Amino acid sequence: MREVCIIGCGMTKFGELWTKSFRDIFVEAGLKAIDDAGVDHIDSMYVGTMTSGLFVGQEHVGALMADYLGVAPIPALRVESACCSGGMAIHQGILDIASGNSDIVLVGGVEKMNDGADATYALSTAADQEYEVYQGITFPGLYALIAQAHMHKYGTTRQQLAQVSVKNHYNGSMNPNAQFQRKVTLEQVMNATLVADPLTILDCSPVSDGGACLILAPLEIARKLNKPIIKIIASEAATDALALHQRKDITTLNAVKVSAEKAYKKAGMKPSDIDVAEVHDCFTIAELCIMEELGFCEKGKSGKFVEDGNTALDGKIPVNTSGGLKSKGHPVGATGAAQAIEIVEQLRGSAGKRQIKNAKIGLAQNMGGSGASSVVHILKKLND
Amino acid sequence: MPSPRYHREIPQRYRLEAEKCKKCGKILFPPRLICPECGSKNFEKVILPENGKIITFTIIRVAPQQFEAEVPYAIAIVELENGVKITTQVVDCKPEDLEIGNSVKLVFRKIQEEGKTGIICYGYKAVLV
Numbered sequence: 001m002r003e004v005c006i007i008g009c010g011m012t013k014f015g016e017l018w019t020k021s022f023r024d025i026f027v028e029a030g031l032k033a034i035d036d037a038g039v040d041h042i043d044s045m046y047v048g049t050m051t052s053g054l055f056v057g058q059e060h061v062g063a064l065m066a067d068y069l070g071v072a073p074i075p076a077l078r079v080e081s082a083c084c085s086g087g088m089a090i091h092q093g094i095l096d097i098a099s100g101n102s103d104i105v106l107v108g109g110v111e112k113m114n115d116g117a118d119a120t121y122a123l124s125t126a127a128d129q130e131y132e133v134y135q136g137i138t139f140p141g142l143y144a145l146i147a148q149a150h151m152h153k154y155g156t157t158r159q160q161l162a163q164v165s166v167k168n169h170y171n172g173s174m175n176p177n178a179q180f181q182r183k184v185t186l187e188q189v190m191n192a193t194l195v196a197d198p199l200t201i202l203d204c205s206p207v208s209d210g211g212a213c214l215i216l217a218p219l220e221i222a223r224k225l226n227k228p229i230i231k232i233i234a235s236e237a238a239t240d241a242l243a244l245h246q247r248k249d250i251t252t253l254n255a256v257k258v259s260a261e262k263a264y265k266k267a268g269m270k271p272s273d274i275d276v277a278e279v280h281d282c283f284t285i286a287e288l289c290i291m292e293e294l295g296f297c298e299k300g301k302s303g304k305f306v307e308d309g310n311t312a313l314d315g316k317i318p319v320n321t322s323g324g325l326k327s328k329g330h331p332v333g334a335t336g337a338a339q340a341i342e343i344v345e346q347l348r349g350s351a352g353k354r355q356i357k358n359a360k361i362g363l364a365q366n367m368g369g370s371g372a373s374s375v376v377h378i379l380k381k382l383n384d
Numbered sequence: 385m386p387s388p389r390y391h392r393e394i395p396q397r398y399r400l401e402a403e404k405c406k407k408c409g410k411i412l413f414p415p416r417l418i419c420p421e422c423g424s425k426n427f428e429k430v431i432l433p434e435n436g437k438i439i440t441f442t443i444i445r446v447a448p449q450q451f452e453a454e455v456p457y458a459i460a461i462v463e464l465e466n467g468v469k470i471t472t473q474v475v476d477c478k479p480e481d482l483e484i485g486n487s488v489k490l491v492f493r494k495i496q497e498e499g500k501t502g503i504i505c506y507g508y509k510a511v512l513v
């Protein structure tokens with residue numbers, strides 16, 4: 001298997017992009033990534049999108065994007081794993097290069113959620129349609145079920161949940177691509193409109209439009225370019241029961257745990273080796289559970305871990321320096337790719353005011369639904 | 385909802401029909417073609433108990449279109465007496481009064497309807513006991 005590197009990346013601003021179409025959003029990100037990599041061709045591409053059929057009535061997305069990117073007739077495939085689609089598109093691109101099938105691969109994702117579709121319904125299709133959605137559950141509702149169980153079992157507080165939102169909005173206030181470039185206070189989060197108790201609107205990631213793309217290449221090609229070499233040292237995925245109620249423990253995201261354990265093993269690393277992480281904070285409770293599954297803190301202790309500042313920009317392990325899904329925005333198909341881009345920026349040293357000093361190893365964790373799919377990437381900056 | 389899709393789930397939703405794995409004893413709801421615990425493909429039909437406990441719950445305040453008229457409503461994961469867990473609304477109560485650990489019983493209710501021309505969909509909801 002060949003070793004794979006990230007040689008370019010590009011993304012659109014995330015937000016309500018009323019004047020931009022689904023296809024133009026992806027192509028804008030793709031062109032920026034190609035430009036950043038400085039390549040004159042690509043061999044194949046993988047496009048993550050969760051439910052473009054429901055959001056904009058468009059399927060057959062691989063071919064559409066290859067056409068509008070001006071790279072047809074190269075092979076192009078749409079990858080779907082709910083909110084984990086972008087991360088899984090990267091995973092597929094890595095396999096394509098590692099196997100020797102392709103050299104230069106474009107991977108990324110896109111979602112256009114603000115074109116008038118019922119977003120609550122569209123997102124709910126990532127849950128069990130017959131035994132969860134049928135009963136009236138929503139995505140904020142599923143994560144609220146996890147939050148209530150976590151609070152009951154471990155004593156996690158309402159304030160600790162809110163701290164995740166406060167931290168991520170603070171980070172996002174320094175990210176020019178973020179949907180919400182403003183800070184929020186604990187009181188604002190806790191007193192905001194309830195969506196599904198105990199979660200308020202400020203515990204929830206927003207409905208967003210956006211695209212993000214990366215260019216992958218084998219190590220031997222990356223070495224010839226005159227820029228920092230960012231190598232992908234692990235890309236591991238896992239699954240769990242789709243329905244939350246079918247899991248043994250409601251507060252355990254086993255797909256995240258398994259994908260992380262496999263990734264650490266592949267990279268020969270442990271949680272304390274990670275300098276910076278982007279994780280799937282679709283709801284504040286998700287970031288808490290993920291801290292535990294990634295091994296950043298003990299099971300049940302994530303509330304205090306975050307409250308004590310361990311995951312802040314100047315903390316032991318800065319998490320979601322980009323602002324996370326909460327503040328940067330969550331165009332579902334694009335999210336996994338945008339997470340990897342933030343890690344690349346941090347490792348290259350180009351993250352501006354959000355820059356973590358001497359970041360050498362970064363982790364990106366992307367998941368789908370209420371955690372039924374997860375992929376973990378570990379990236380390393382090689383010595384020049 | 386297309387009526388064949390609705391019709392197929394009737395044994396589970398109306399009569400709480402489940403399957404018990406003949407090899408390892410795991411109860412599967414809804415039924416599956418293969419046991420996720422032991423890989424067996426041999427099952428016998430069992431009926432779920434109606435009684436259970438709330439292990440977690442929330443109050444939905446922003447709902448998809450077909451449930452919009454009902455907000456706020458409570459929805460819970462209920463663990464039935466045989467260990468099977470299900471997601472269900474909890475009704476005939478003030479949602480704010482619910483607590484984890486509350487005992488509930490499943491009852492047959494209308495779940496949703498699809499406008500003026502769609503089918504009316506039934507199934508189980510929980511009430512406090």
Ligand SMILES: [Zn+2]
Binds near residue numbers: 422
């Ligand atoms: Zn079995």
